[in-house]
Amino acid sequence: MAGTYEDAEEAWQLLTDGTGPACVLFDFDGPLCRLFPYDSSLPLADALRETVAAEGLLDVLSPAERSDKDPHVVLRAVHRARRQRDVGDLVARMEQQVTVGERRAARTALPTPGAAELIEWLTGRGTRLAVVTNNAAAAAEDYLRAKGLWESFAVVHGREADPDLMKPHPDVLDRALKDLRLPPDEAVMIGDTPTDFMAAEQAGVRFLGIGRNTGKRQLMRDAGAKIVLASYAPLLARIPR
Structure with missing residues (x-):
């Protein structure tokens, strides 16, 4: 099913309760762009x-x-x-x-609708941002620079030489948190696959799923993800103007 009203409320609380998370870890392909549309x-x-x-x-x-x-x-x-x-x-x-x-x-990746606006809002709140991806870090860096988003991200971590350390292994999340000098419970990960959810769970990081179609959303729910949205729109709609 599509992200429900309850999902949107829980996602908003995840990002705003108290002072919100100290850091949001974005997967690259999906949450930030469509690398291979x-x-x-x-x-x-x-x-x-x-x-x-x-x-x-x-x-x-x-x-x-x-x-x-x-x-x-x-x-x-x-x-x-x-x-x-x-x-x-x-x-x-x-x-x-x-x-x-x-x-x-x-160079030709399609920006995920609302991602830039969400990034702007999070950085305005003082939230630190990171990329944690199975893609090459250089590809994510290239994209962020081209879209004027590079300065918003504290660290970018991608695939290592050993494919066994790709998600669902938590290695890339662990590396990012180590660089940020943050414990897992101060971070939220935004991902779009079951492997993103499993990596976050193993790392002890809370998870927010973003799935652009029903199939992707259902796969995350089947893996155990509790909060899954169809887009960033319900979050952006809640931002005070």
Whole structure:
């Protein structure tokens, strides 16, 4: 179901009770922008598969992984295969290939409606902001600079060399909180996937889900997320003018 009135009230309270959270941790692709709109990630995923095939390792991909549009699925699959197969430096080369593709995509990413307004309001309240993403930090930085949002963010943390540390692992949240010198209970994460919710839960961070369609919202609810909105509009409508 869509975000309810109760969800909107709880989301508002999450961001305003007391003095509000000391920090809001934004996932990048989804809560801030659509990095690969309209399945435009598929060419990058296909390019990764070509790299894997050139090494004679296409058989490490499952049938689903051989057609998945998500480049991270292909990257994780080859990383997983290293436990049984000698893949040499293939994972590292693929990670760089993904980073280049994500930085290219950041140039044409579609801003998430209301994100800039929410960022302005939060920074005006003195809330510190961070990006915690499975994408390359450089891609998020490129986007924030291009949109004039860079100065609003205290830290940006992205994918490390080890794909095992991507969300749902809490590593990227832990790194951001360490840089901010904040305990988990002083932060709220805004994410749009079950893995975002699971990472926040493991890190001890409260979670606000944003899902632009019914399917995304339901997946977060099924994972256990309690507050899920369809957009930032209900929050922006509550900001005193």
